[in-house]
Amino acid sequence: MKKVAVIGAGISGLFIANLFKKNKKYQVTIFERNGFINLKEGYGVQLSVNSIKLLNKIQFDKFENNEKFNPDKINFYSIKNSSKICELNISDFNTENCKFTTLKRSSLINFLKKDLEKEIKFDHTISKIEQQDQIVKIAFKNNKTYEFDYLIISDGIFSKSKNLLSKNQIEPKFNDTLAIRGIIPSSSNMADKKNISLFLGSNFHYVVYPLSPNGELNFIAVMKYKLSADEQKDYSLFNNNNFINKILEKVPNVNKEFFDNIEDLKIYPVFVSHDFFKVKNNNIHLIGDAFFAFPPSFDQEASQAIEGAYELFENLENNTDSSFFKNRVDKTKMVNSRSKLNLFAFHLSNPLTKFLRNIFLKRLVKNKKFLESYLGKIYRN
Numbered sequence: 001m002k003k004v005a006v007i008g009a010g011i012s013g014l015f016i017a018n019l020f021k022k023n024k025k026y027q028v029t030i031f032e033r034n035g036f037i038n039l040k041e042g043y044g045v046q047l048s049v050n051s052i053k054l055l056n057k058i059q060f061d062k063f064e065n066n067e068k069f070n071p072d073k074i075n076f077y078s079i080k081n082s083s084k085i086c087e088l089n090i091s092d093f094n095t096e097n098c099k100f101t102t103l104k105r106s107s108l109i110n111f112l113k114k115d116l117e118k119e120i121k122f123d124h125t126i127s128k129i130e131q132q133d134q135i136v137k138i139a140f141k142n143n144k145t146y147e148f149d150y151l152i153i154s155d156g157i158f159s160k161s162k163n164l165l166s167k168n169q170i171e172p173k174f175n176d177t178l179a180i181r182g183i184i185p186s187s188s189n190m191a192d193k194k195n196i197s198l199f200l201g202s203n204f205h206y207v208v209y210p211l212s213p214n215g216e217l218n219f220i221a222v223m224k225y226k227l228s229a230d231e232q233k234d235y236s237l238f239n240n241n242n243f244i245n246k247i248l249e250k251v252p253n254v255n256k257e258f259f260d261n262i263e264d265l266k267i268y269p270v271f272v273s274h275d276f277f278k279v280k281n282n283n284i285h286l287i288g289d290a291f292f293a294f295p296p297s298f299d300q301e302a303s304q305a306i307e308g309a310y311e312l313f314e315n316l317e318n319n320t321d322s323s324f325f326k327n328r329v330d331k332t333k334m335v336n337s338r339s340k341l342n343l344f345a346f347h348l349s350n351p352l353t354k355f356l357r358n359i360f361l362k363r364l365v366k367n368k369k370f371l372e373s374y375l376g377k378i379y380r381n
Contacts, residue, residue, distance in 0.1 A: 001024075001025060001026065001027050002025060002026050002027070002149040002150065003026075003027050003029075003147070003148045003149050003150075004020050004026050004027065004028045004029070004148060004149065004150045004151075004152065005028075005029055005031060005136070005138055005146065005148040005150070005151050005152065006020075006028060006029070006030045006031070006152045006154060007031050007126055007151070007152065007153050007154060007155045007161045008030075008031075008032065008033075008153070008154040008155035008156060008159075008161075008288070008290070009030050009032040009037050009113065009120055010109075010154055010155075010156060010288060010289075010305075011045075011105075011108065011109070011112065011288065011302055011305050011306065012154045012287040012288030012289075012305035012306065012308065012309045013030060013152070013154035013155075013287070013288065013309075014030070014109065014112035014113050014116060015054075015055070015058070015112055015305075015306050015309045015310070016152060016154070016287060016309035016310070016312065016313055017030050017116055017119060018058045018112060018115065018116065019057075019058070019309070019310065019313040020313070021115065021116065021119065022058065023317070028119055029119055029121060029146070029148075030116060030119050030120045030121065031121050031124040031126065031138075031140070032120055032121065032122050032123075032124065033123070033124060033125040033126075033155070033160075034122065034123070035122050035123050036122060037109060037113065037120075039105075039106035039109060039110065040106065040264075043104070043105060043181050043182070043183060043218050043219075043220070043264070044102060044103065044104055044105060044209065044211050044218025044220075045102070045103065045104075045105045045108055045301075045302040046100070046101075046102050046196075046209065046299040046302070046303075047100070047101045047102070047103075047108075047302055047303055047306075048090075048093070048100055048299075048300065048303045048378065048379050049093050049094060049095065049098040049099065049100060049379050049380075050303055050307055050378060050379050050380065051302065051303035051304075051306040051307055052098045052099065052100075052101055053098045054306050054307060054310045055306060056097060056098065057310075058112075060111065061097055063111050065213070066212060066213055066214070067103055067104070067107040067212055068101050068102070068103040068107065068212060069101065069102045069103065069209075069210040069211060069212055069213060070091075070094075070099040070100060070101055070102075071090070071100060071102060071194065071195045071196050071209060071210060072089065072090065072091040072194070072195060073087045073088060073089055073090060073091070073195040073196065074087065074088040074090055074195065074196040074197075074198055075087045075192060075195055075196065075197050075198065076088070076198050076200065076361060076365075077197060077198065077199045077200070078199070078200060078201075078354075078358075079199045079200060079201035079204070079205075079206075079252070079253045079254065080201065080253045082199075085200070085358050085361055085362065086358075086361050086362045086365050087365065088365040088371075089365075090196075090375075092371070093375065093376065093379045093380070102196070102209045102210055102211060102218070103211055103212065104211050104212070104218075105302075107212075108302070123142065124140045124142065124144070125140060125141040125142075125160070126138060126139070126140055126141075126155075126160060126161050126164065127139050127140055127141045127164075128164065129151065129161065129164050129165060129284070131281050131283070131284075134149065134283065135147050135148070135149065136148050136149070136150070136151040136281075136283050136284060138151065149283065150283050150284075150285070150316065151283060151284045151285070152285055152286075152287060152312070153284065153285065153286045153287070153290050154286075154287045154288045154290055154305075154309075155290055156288070156289045156290060157172050157271055157273070157289040157290070157293040158171075158172065158271075159286070159289075159290040161290070162277055162286060162290055165277075165279055165284065166277060170275075170277055172271040172272055172273050172274070172293055173271065173272060173273075173274045174227060174232045174269055174270070174271055175270045175271065175272045175295055176224060176225065176226050176227075177222050177223060177224055177225060177269075177270040177295070177343075178222070178223050178225045178247060178267055178268065178269060178270065179220060179221070179222055179267070179268045179269075179270050179296060180206070180219075180220070180221040180222075180223065180247070180248075180251075180259075180265065180266075180267050181218075181219065181220050181221075181264075181265070181266050181267075181268065182219045182259075182262035182263060182264050182265035182266065183211075183216060183217070183218060183219065183262065183263045183264050184208065184216070184217035184218075184219050184261065184262055184263070185216060185261075185263055186214050186215030186216045186217075187215075188217070188261050190208070190217070190261055191208040191217055192208075193210050193215045193217065194210065195209075195210075196208070196209040197209070198346075200346050200347075200348075200354075201252050201253050201254070201347075202252045202253070202347070202348070202349035202354075203223065203224035203252065203347045203349055204221065204222070204223045204224065204251060204252050204253075204254075204347065205221065205222055205297075205346040205347060206219065206220065206221035206222070207219075207220050207221075207299075219262050220296065221251070222270065222296055222297065222343070222346075223247070223250075223251060224347060225247070225250075227269060232269055238266070238267050238268060238269070243267075244265075244267055247267055270295065270296060271293065272293050272294065272295050273289075273292040273293045273294075276291075276292065276325075276329055276332075278325055282322055285312050285324065285325075287305065287308045287309045287312055288305040288308065288309070289301070289305070291308060291328065291332070292304075292332045292336070294335060294336055294339045295336075295339045295340060295343050296339075297339050297340075297342040297343040297346060298335060298338050298339040298342050300335050300339070300378065304331075304332065304335055307331075308328050308332075311324060311327065311328060312324050312328075334377065334378070335378060338374065338378070345357055
């Protein structure tokens with residue numbers, strides 16, 4: 001029996017741990033640095049059919065329907081006058097058992113961890129990684145040490161584990177954007193409760209989508225905004241009401257009172273990966289944001305974390321793990337290029353280029369050949 005360590009109890013770490021647990025050839029242990037799993041953080045997630053197909057392998061299709069939603073369309077709007085630009089029918093990529101899904105991140109995490117209570121060790125912060133022959137030795141700040149056959153690193157964009165393996169600090173880059181997140185209560189009539197609504201503005205866009213059949217909506221906005229190096233590291237700044245109000249007042253074409261209807265509103269600096277880190281040892285692998293973190297403009301973050309975790313599991317099962325890195329890099333580059341293109345198109349500020357963008361959008365959402373190339377290559381993994 002192979003012993004597997006997973007560092008980080010996020011989406012990718014919990015998903016791959018489920019795959020290992022269901023296979024009698026493995027014994028899996030998940031190490032989480034916190035004393036509990038934060039079920040508040042993250043608000044909503046979108047899951048395209050490429051990840052639903054994989055989640056169904058651990059019975060996601062049996063998961064409570066009242067905790068998830070299946071929108072059929074993405075409706076595009078102009079923020080300036082709230083006029084509808086066009087609509088994209090994402091249900092065209094659905095199959096009977098695999099449908100585009102939106103839900104609370106906490107609901108997804110609860111589903112992923114329900115069969116792993118005994119496998120999770122909390123309050124374990126990794127401090128050292130050593131390779132001895134075919135064994136990986138891991139030490140933690142609580143002075144405990146363990147030995148494993150495989151080490152899976154899934155501790156997020158600011159991965160401490162990844163830096164223990166590198167001679168140079170590997171830091172993500174601030175993307176010159178801020179994310180504004182919150183929840184719109186079911187009592188509000190701010191947006192469509194059946195579909196995804198995408199509002200495009202100048203250097204700013206926001207997305208609203210249903211989290212469950214009860215009418216609660218997720219809100220996420222992305223705004224172009226520069227921060228100094230000190231401001232990027234000062235997380236207390238993002239809990240400062242004066243700073244938050246200053247940001248909200250600068251949102252183009254949106255009245256500040258608009259945000260009064262949004263609960264649990266928080267602002268975060270957006271950091272993204274700018275390069276890949278290849279571990280020399282085939283017994284150690286990265287997944288999720290530790291592998292690569294995308295800009296939040298294609299909503300593939302969770303789906304790619306799930307897809308990458310499954311691909312690694314399959315490679316380890318078939319003894320082809322040496323090809324995992326290259327294959328994942330190729331797919332990640334494809335998704336990342338689309339994320340960057342989306343962000344550029346969503347944030348156009350010149351009236352003429354926005355006018356031309358809207359004309360192209362109206363044509364492209366009806367062009368099956370384009371959609372199969374742009375989305376199908378991602379969704380039909």
